[in-house]
Amino acid sequence: MNFEYSAKTQELRGRLHAFMERHIYPNERPFYEEVARGDRWQPVSILEALKEEARAEGLWNLFLPDSKRGAGLTNLEYAPLCEIMGRVIWAPEVFNCSAPDTGNMETIERYGTPEQKEQWLAPLLDGKIRSAFAMTEPLVASSDATNIESRIVPDGDHYIINGRKWWSSGASDPRCKLFIVMGQTEPEHPNRHLRQSMILVPRDAAGLTVVRNLTVFGYDDAPHGHAEVLFENVRVPAENLLLGEGRGFEIAQGRLGPGRIHHCMRLIGLAERALEDMCKRTLSRVAFGKPIAEQTVTLERIAESRILIDQARLLVLNAAYMMDTVGNKVARKEIAMIKVAAPNMACQVIDWAIQAHGAAGLSGDFTLAYNYAQARTLRFADGPDEVHRNAIGKMELAKYQM
Structure with a gap:
Protein backbone atom coordinates (compact mmCIF):
# COMPACT_ATOMS: atom_id res chain seq x y z
CA MET A 1 0.00 0.00 0.00
CA ASN A 2 1.70 3.16 -1.21
CA PHE A 3 -0.05 6.52 -1.15
CA GLU A 4 2.91 8.51 -2.45
CA TYR A 5 1.69 10.72 -5.28
CA SER A 6 2.92 9.75 -8.73
CA ALA A 7 5.15 12.14 -10.67
CA LYS A 8 2.21 12.89 -12.96
CA THR A 9 -0.03 13.77 -10.01
CA GLN A 10 2.67 15.91 -8.39
CA GLU A 11 3.08 17.87 -11.59
CA LEU A 12 -0.67 18.36 -12.01
CA ARG A 13 -1.06 19.35 -8.35
CA GLY A 14 1.47 22.11 -8.81
CA ARG A 15 -0.26 23.40 -11.92
CA LEU A 16 -3.69 23.23 -10.29
CA HIS A 17 -2.52 25.10 -7.19
CA ALA A 18 -1.04 27.80 -9.40
CA PHE A 19 -4.24 28.05 -11.46
CA MET A 20 -6.36 28.36 -8.32
CA GLU A 21 -4.14 31.16 -6.99
CA ARG A 22 -4.10 33.05 -10.28
CA HIS A 23 -7.65 32.59 -11.47
CA ILE A 24 -10.09 31.01 -9.00
CA TYR A 25 -9.60 32.66 -5.60
CA PRO A 26 -9.44 36.22 -7.02
CA ASN A 27 -12.72 35.59 -8.87
CA GLU A 28 -14.78 34.13 -6.02
CA ARG A 29 -16.53 37.37 -5.09
CA PRO A 30 -16.91 38.55 -8.72
CA PHE A 31 -18.46 35.16 -9.54
CA TYR A 32 -21.21 35.51 -6.93
CA GLU A 33 -21.73 39.18 -7.77
CA GLU A 34 -22.33 38.24 -11.41
CA VAL A 35 -24.74 35.47 -10.42
CA ALA A 36 -26.72 37.98 -8.34
CA ARG A 37 -27.20 40.28 -11.32
CA GLY A 38 -29.77 39.72 -14.08
CA ASP A 39 -30.92 36.19 -14.94
CA ARG A 40 -29.30 34.05 -12.26
CA TRP A 41 -29.75 30.86 -14.28
CA GLN A 42 -27.59 31.88 -17.22
CA PRO A 43 -23.97 30.71 -17.55
CA VAL A 44 -21.51 32.91 -15.67
CA SER A 45 -19.16 34.73 -18.06
CA ILE A 46 -16.27 34.64 -15.59
CA LEU A 47 -16.51 30.88 -15.33
CA GLU A 48 -16.81 30.43 -19.09
CA ALA A 49 -13.65 32.51 -19.63
CA LEU A 50 -11.79 30.48 -17.03
CA LYS A 51 -12.76 27.27 -18.84
CA GLU A 52 -10.82 28.46 -21.87
CA GLU A 53 -7.82 29.21 -19.65
CA ALA A 54 -7.99 25.73 -18.10
CA ARG A 55 -8.36 24.05 -21.48
CA ALA A 56 -5.40 26.01 -22.85
CA GLU A 57 -3.27 24.90 -19.89
CA GLY A 58 -4.19 21.22 -20.36
CA LEU A 59 -6.22 21.10 -17.12
CA TRP A 60 -9.32 19.61 -18.73
CA ASN A 61 -11.22 16.33 -18.22
CA LEU A 62 -8.73 15.21 -15.58
CA PHE A 63 -11.31 12.85 -14.03
CA LEU A 64 -11.71 10.29 -16.81
CA PRO A 65 -9.47 7.22 -16.33
CA ASP A 66 -8.17 4.88 -19.00
CA SER A 67 -9.37 7.04 -21.85
CA LYS A 68 -7.84 8.80 -24.79
CA ARG A 69 -10.31 11.60 -24.11
CA GLY A 70 -9.16 12.32 -20.53
CA ALA A 71 -5.97 12.48 -18.47
CA GLY A 72 -5.90 8.70 -17.97
CA LEU A 73 -5.40 9.00 -14.20
CA THR A 74 -6.20 6.27 -11.72
CA ASN A 75 -8.58 6.97 -8.84
CA LEU A 76 -5.60 7.32 -6.53
CA GLU A 77 -3.89 9.77 -8.88
CA TYR A 78 -6.99 11.87 -9.41
CA ALA A 79 -8.10 12.06 -5.76
CA PRO A 80 -5.61 14.75 -4.61
CA LEU A 81 -6.46 16.86 -7.67
CA CYS A 82 -10.13 16.65 -6.69
CA GLU A 83 -9.22 17.98 -3.25
CA ILE A 84 -7.60 21.08 -4.74
CA MET A 85 -10.53 21.81 -7.06
CA GLY A 86 -12.96 21.22 -4.20
CA ARG A 87 -11.64 24.17 -2.21
CA VAL A 88 -14.07 26.40 -4.15
CA ILE A 89 -17.58 25.06 -4.80
CA TRP A 90 -17.78 26.10 -8.45
CA ALA A 91 -14.14 25.46 -9.38
CA PRO A 92 -14.52 21.86 -10.65
CA GLU A 93 -16.69 23.08 -13.53
CA VAL A 94 -13.80 25.25 -14.74
CA PHE A 95 -11.86 22.04 -15.44
CA ASN A 96 -14.91 20.11 -16.77
CA CYS A 97 -14.68 17.96 -13.65
CA SER A 98 -17.97 18.76 -11.91
CA ALA A 99 -20.90 16.60 -10.87
CA PRO A 100 -23.22 15.35 -12.21
CA ASP A 101 -21.45 15.61 -15.57
CA THR A 102 -18.44 13.58 -14.46
CA GLY A 103 -20.64 10.67 -13.35
CA ASN A 104 -22.74 10.90 -16.49
CA MET A 105 -19.68 10.99 -18.74
CA GLU A 106 -18.17 7.99 -16.95
CA THR A 107 -21.48 6.16 -17.34
CA ILE A 108 -21.70 6.77 -21.08
CA GLU A 109 -17.99 6.04 -21.54
CA ARG A 110 -18.34 2.71 -19.71
CA TYR A 111 -21.81 1.56 -20.79
CA GLY A 112 -22.76 3.57 -23.87
CA THR A 113 -22.82 2.42 -27.48
CA PRO A 114 -20.54 4.08 -30.05
CA GLU A 115 -23.54 6.05 -31.30
CA GLN A 116 -24.46 7.23 -27.77
CA LYS A 117 -20.88 8.29 -27.18
CA GLU A 118 -20.75 10.26 -30.41
CA GLN A 119 -24.05 12.01 -29.75
CA TRP A 120 -23.69 12.77 -26.03
CA LEU A 121 -20.25 11.98 -24.64
CA ALA A 122 -18.28 13.99 -27.17
CA PRO A 123 -20.07 17.33 -26.52
CA LEU A 124 -19.98 16.71 -22.76
CA LEU A 125 -16.25 16.12 -22.83
CA ASP A 126 -15.85 19.23 -24.94
CA GLY A 127 -17.85 21.26 -22.44
CA LYS A 128 -20.40 22.30 -25.05
CA ILE A 129 -23.37 20.89 -23.11
CA LEU A 243 -26.68 -1.53 -21.51
CA GLY A 244 -30.06 -3.34 -21.49
CA GLU A 245 -33.27 -3.81 -19.53
CA GLY A 246 -32.81 -4.59 -15.85
CA ARG A 247 -29.22 -3.31 -15.75
CA GLY A 248 -29.95 -0.05 -13.88
CA PHE A 249 -28.49 -1.11 -10.52
CA GLU A 250 -25.41 -2.50 -12.21
CA ILE A 251 -24.87 0.86 -13.92
CA ALA A 252 -25.58 2.78 -10.71
CA GLN A 253 -22.90 0.90 -8.81
CA GLY A 254 -20.38 1.48 -11.57
CA ARG A 255 -21.29 5.17 -11.63
CA LEU A 256 -21.36 5.86 -7.90
CA GLY A 257 -18.02 4.31 -6.91
CA PRO A 258 -15.74 6.91 -8.53
CA GLY A 259 -18.28 9.65 -7.78
CA ARG A 260 -18.02 8.99 -4.05
CA ILE A 261 -14.23 9.35 -4.21
CA HIS A 262 -14.68 12.68 -6.01
CA HIS A 263 -17.27 14.00 -3.54
CA CYS A 264 -15.20 13.00 -0.53
CA MET A 265 -11.97 14.55 -1.77
CA ARG A 266 -13.77 17.78 -2.66
CA LEU A 267 -15.11 17.83 0.91
CA ILE A 268 -11.59 17.45 2.22
CA GLY A 269 -10.65 20.50 0.16
CA LEU A 270 -13.53 22.46 1.73
CA ALA A 271 -12.49 21.34 5.21
CA GLU A 272 -8.85 22.27 4.64
CA ARG A 273 -9.89 25.73 3.59
CA ALA A 274 -12.19 26.07 6.60
CA LEU A 275 -9.31 25.14 8.90
CA GLU A 276 -7.10 27.75 7.22
CA ASP A 277 -9.83 30.36 7.69
CA MET A 278 -10.27 29.35 11.33
CA CYS A 279 -6.56 29.72 12.05
CA LYS A 280 -6.28 33.10 10.35
CA ARG A 281 -9.41 34.47 12.00
CA THR A 282 -8.54 33.37 15.53
CA LEU A 283 -5.02 34.76 15.24
CA SER A 284 -6.40 38.17 14.25
CA ARG A 285 -9.15 38.51 16.89
CA VAL A 286 -8.79 39.25 20.61
CA ALA A 287 -11.33 38.19 23.24
CA PHE A 288 -10.98 38.33 27.02
CA GLY A 289 -7.52 39.81 26.83
CA LYS A 290 -5.78 37.48 24.41
CA PRO A 291 -6.05 36.21 20.80
CA ILE A 292 -8.86 33.72 20.30
CA ALA A 293 -6.23 31.35 18.92
CA GLU A 294 -4.72 31.09 22.41
CA GLN A 295 -8.00 30.05 24.05
CA THR A 296 -7.83 26.38 25.00
CA VAL A 297 -11.09 25.51 23.27
CA THR A 298 -9.78 27.02 20.02
CA LEU A 299 -6.51 25.09 20.21
CA GLU A 300 -8.43 21.88 20.80
CA ARG A 301 -10.70 22.50 17.81
CA ILE A 302 -7.80 23.34 15.54
CA ALA A 303 -5.97 20.19 16.61
CA GLU A 304 -9.05 18.02 16.28
CA SER A 305 -9.74 19.47 12.82
CA ARG A 306 -6.23 18.57 11.70
CA ILE A 307 -6.68 15.03 12.98
CA LEU A 308 -10.12 14.57 11.40
CA ILE A 309 -9.05 15.92 8.00
CA ASP A 310 -5.94 13.74 7.82
CA GLN A 311 -7.89 10.67 8.94
CA ALA A 312 -10.51 11.25 6.26
CA ARG A 313 -7.91 11.84 3.56
CA LEU A 314 -6.13 8.58 4.36
CA LEU A 315 -9.43 6.70 4.34
CA VAL A 316 -10.29 8.12 0.90
CA LEU A 317 -6.85 7.40 -0.53
CA ASN A 318 -7.11 3.85 0.78
CA ALA A 319 -10.51 3.42 -0.90
CA ALA A 320 -9.12 4.84 -4.15
CA TYR A 321 -6.12 2.49 -3.95
CA MET A 322 -8.38 -0.52 -3.44
CA MET A 323 -10.68 0.51 -6.30
CA ASP A 324 -7.66 0.68 -8.57
CA THR A 325 -6.14 -2.62 -7.41
CA VAL A 326 -9.03 -4.96 -6.54
CA GLY A 327 -12.06 -3.21 -8.07
CA ASN A 328 -15.14 -1.39 -6.85
CA LYS A 329 -16.99 -4.52 -5.71
CA VAL A 330 -14.24 -5.70 -3.37
CA ALA A 331 -13.71 -2.14 -2.14
CA ARG A 332 -17.40 -1.57 -1.37
CA LYS A 333 -16.83 -1.41 2.42
CA GLU A 334 -14.04 1.14 2.07
CA ILE A 335 -16.19 3.22 -0.31
CA ALA A 336 -19.09 3.13 2.15
CA MET A 337 -16.79 4.14 5.00
CA ILE A 338 -15.51 7.28 3.29
CA LYS A 339 -19.03 8.27 2.30
CA VAL A 340 -19.92 8.42 6.00
CA ALA A 341 -16.62 9.79 7.30
CA ALA A 342 -15.87 12.64 4.89
CA PRO A 343 -19.19 14.58 4.99
CA ASN A 344 -19.41 14.28 8.79
CA MET A 345 -15.82 15.44 9.14
CA ALA A 346 -16.39 18.41 6.82
CA CYS A 347 -19.58 19.44 8.63
CA GLN A 348 -17.78 19.40 11.97
CA VAL A 349 -14.69 21.30 10.81
CA ILE A 350 -16.71 23.93 8.95
CA ASP A 351 -19.03 24.30 11.98
CA TRP A 352 -16.03 25.00 14.23
CA ALA A 353 -14.73 27.51 11.69
CA ILE A 354 -18.12 29.26 11.68
CA GLN A 355 -18.04 29.42 15.48
CA ALA A 356 -14.54 30.89 15.41
CA HIS A 357 -15.73 33.66 13.07
CA GLY A 358 -18.60 34.61 15.36
CA ALA A 359 -21.76 35.89 13.72
CA ALA A 360 -19.71 36.81 10.65
CA GLY A 361 -19.40 33.09 9.91
CA LEU A 362 -23.13 32.94 9.28
CA SER A 363 -23.01 35.70 6.67
CA GLY A 364 -22.27 35.77 2.98
CA ASP A 365 -19.10 37.76 3.66
CA PHE A 366 -17.30 34.44 4.09
CA THR A 367 -17.70 31.14 2.25
CA LEU A 368 -18.34 29.09 5.39
CA ALA A 369 -22.15 29.17 5.56
CA TYR A 370 -22.57 28.16 1.94
CA ASN A 371 -19.86 25.52 2.22
CA TYR A 372 -21.57 24.06 5.29
CA ALA A 373 -24.81 23.75 3.33
CA GLN A 374 -22.92 21.90 0.58
CA ALA A 375 -21.19 19.55 3.03
CA ARG A 376 -24.43 18.76 4.85
CA THR A 377 -26.10 17.97 1.53
CA LEU A 378 -23.51 15.29 0.82
CA ARG A 379 -24.66 13.25 3.80
CA PHE A 380 -27.59 12.41 1.48
CA ALA A 381 -26.04 12.49 -2.00
CA ASP A 382 -24.89 9.09 -3.29
CA GLY A 383 -26.80 7.45 -0.42
CA PRO A 384 -27.57 8.62 3.13
CA ASP A 385 -25.29 7.85 6.07
CA GLU A 386 -27.72 5.30 7.49
CA VAL A 387 -27.64 3.13 4.37
CA HIS A 388 -23.84 3.10 4.28
CA ARG A 389 -23.56 2.39 8.01
CA ASN A 390 -25.96 -0.55 7.67
CA ALA A 391 -23.90 -1.93 4.79
CA ILE A 392 -20.66 -1.55 6.76
CA GLY A 393 -22.21 -3.23 9.81
CA LYS A 394 -23.46 -6.18 7.78
CA MET A 395 -20.05 -6.68 6.18
CA GLU A 396 -18.40 -6.68 9.60
CA LEU A 397 -20.92 -9.17 11.01
CA ALA A 398 -20.43 -11.45 8.02
CA LYS A 399 -16.89 -12.18 9.26
CA TYR A 400 -18.30 -13.92 12.31
CA GLN A 401 -21.38 -15.66 10.93
CA MET A 402 -21.10 -19.39 10.32
Missing part, protein backbone atom coordinates in the same frame (compact mmCIF):
# COMPACT_ATOMS: atom_id res chain seq x y z
CA ARG A 130 -24.22 19.84 -19.55
CA SER A 131 -26.37 17.03 -18.15
CA ALA A 132 -28.49 15.84 -15.23
CA PHE A 133 -29.05 12.54 -13.42
CA ALA A 134 -32.68 11.70 -12.54
CA MET A 135 -32.95 8.98 -9.90
CA THR A 136 -34.41 10.30 -6.62
CA GLU A 137 -38.20 10.62 -6.33
CA PRO A 138 -40.36 12.72 -3.97
CA LEU A 139 -43.07 10.13 -3.33
CA VAL A 140 -40.91 7.25 -2.10
CA ALA A 141 -37.94 6.73 0.23
CA SER A 142 -35.27 6.79 -2.44
CA SER A 143 -32.56 5.71 0.00
CA ASP A 144 -33.88 2.29 -1.01
CA ALA A 145 -33.58 2.65 -4.77
CA THR A 146 -35.75 -0.42 -5.35
CA ASN A 147 -38.66 1.86 -4.30
CA ILE A 148 -38.31 3.96 -7.43
CA GLU A 149 -41.68 4.03 -9.21
CA SER A 150 -40.97 5.83 -12.50
CA ARG A 151 -41.75 3.62 -15.46
CA ILE A 152 -39.80 3.02 -18.66
CA VAL A 153 -42.24 1.04 -20.82
CA PRO A 154 -41.35 -0.45 -24.21
CA ASP A 155 -43.57 0.64 -27.08
CA GLY A 156 -42.44 -0.78 -30.40
CA ASP A 157 -39.07 0.75 -31.25
CA HIS A 158 -39.43 3.35 -28.47
CA TYR A 159 -39.72 3.57 -24.70
CA ILE A 160 -42.29 5.73 -22.92
CA ILE A 161 -41.23 7.31 -19.62
CA ASN A 162 -43.56 8.46 -16.85
CA GLY A 163 -42.58 9.64 -13.38
CA ARG A 164 -41.63 12.50 -11.10
CA LYS A 165 -38.04 13.07 -10.00
CA TRP A 166 -36.37 15.64 -7.80
CA TRP A 167 -32.91 16.76 -6.73
CA SER A 168 -31.90 16.45 -10.39
CA SER A 169 -28.83 18.65 -10.11
CA GLY A 170 -28.09 20.88 -13.09
CA ALA A 171 -31.52 20.41 -14.67
CA SER A 172 -32.23 24.16 -14.60
CA ASP A 173 -29.03 25.07 -16.41
CA PRO A 174 -29.90 26.15 -19.99
CA ARG A 175 -26.87 24.18 -21.19
CA CYS A 176 -28.38 20.94 -19.81
CA LYS A 177 -29.25 18.89 -22.89
CA LEU A 178 -29.36 15.35 -21.49
CA PHE A 179 -30.95 13.44 -18.61
CA ILE A 180 -29.90 9.97 -17.53
CA VAL A 181 -33.12 8.58 -16.04
CA MET A 182 -33.57 5.52 -13.82
CA GLY A 183 -36.94 3.76 -13.78
CA GLN A 184 -38.68 0.41 -13.81
CA THR A 185 -38.80 -1.65 -16.99
CA GLU A 186 -39.73 -4.96 -15.33
CA PRO A 187 -41.72 -4.18 -12.15
CA GLU A 188 -42.73 -7.82 -11.62
CA HIS A 189 -39.24 -9.31 -11.88
CA PRO A 190 -38.66 -11.64 -8.88
CA ASN A 191 -35.25 -10.07 -8.29
CA ARG A 192 -36.01 -6.50 -7.20
CA HIS A 193 -32.53 -5.37 -8.27
CA LEU A 194 -33.27 -6.35 -11.88
CA ARG A 195 -36.43 -4.25 -12.25
CA GLN A 196 -34.70 -0.97 -13.01
CA SER A 197 -33.07 0.37 -16.15
CA MET A 198 -31.37 3.60 -17.22
CA ILE A 199 -32.13 5.53 -20.36
CA LEU A 200 -30.86 8.66 -22.10
CA VAL A 201 -33.49 11.38 -22.45
CA PRO A 202 -32.90 14.61 -24.39
CA ARG A 203 -33.81 17.72 -22.38
CA ASP A 204 -36.06 18.96 -25.20
CA ALA A 205 -38.12 15.74 -25.36
CA ALA A 206 -41.87 16.39 -25.41
CA GLY A 207 -43.43 15.79 -21.99
CA LEU A 208 -40.30 16.60 -19.95
CA THR A 209 -41.00 19.55 -17.62
CA VAL A 210 -38.74 21.19 -15.05
CA VAL A 211 -41.36 21.92 -12.37
CA ARG A 212 -39.36 24.00 -9.90
CA ASN A 213 -35.95 24.72 -8.43
CA LEU A 214 -35.29 23.39 -4.94
CA THR A 215 -33.33 25.17 -2.23
CA VAL A 216 -30.70 23.81 0.15
CA PHE A 217 -30.81 25.69 3.48
CA GLY A 218 -32.17 28.63 1.51
CA TYR A 219 -29.56 28.45 -1.27
CA ASP A 220 -30.84 27.68 -4.77
CA ASP A 221 -27.33 27.03 -6.12
CA ALA A 222 -27.97 29.09 -9.26
CA PRO A 223 -26.92 28.80 -12.01
CA HIS A 224 -26.52 25.05 -11.35
CA GLY A 225 -29.50 24.28 -9.15
CA HIS A 226 -31.44 21.18 -8.16
CA ALA A 227 -34.81 20.65 -9.81
CA GLU A 228 -38.03 18.72 -9.54
CA VAL A 229 -38.73 17.21 -12.96
CA LEU A 230 -41.89 15.65 -14.41
CA PHE A 231 -41.86 13.04 -17.17
CA GLU A 232 -45.26 12.68 -18.82
CA ASN A 233 -45.40 10.14 -21.67
CA VAL A 234 -41.89 11.07 -22.76
CA ARG A 235 -41.08 9.02 -25.85
CA VAL A 236 -37.47 8.22 -26.76
CA PRO A 237 -35.95 5.71 -29.23
CA ALA A 238 -35.25 2.22 -27.89
CA GLU A 239 -31.56 2.64 -28.71
CA ASN A 240 -31.36 5.26 -25.93
CA LEU A 241 -31.49 2.50 -23.31
CA LEU A 242 -28.15 1.97 -21.55
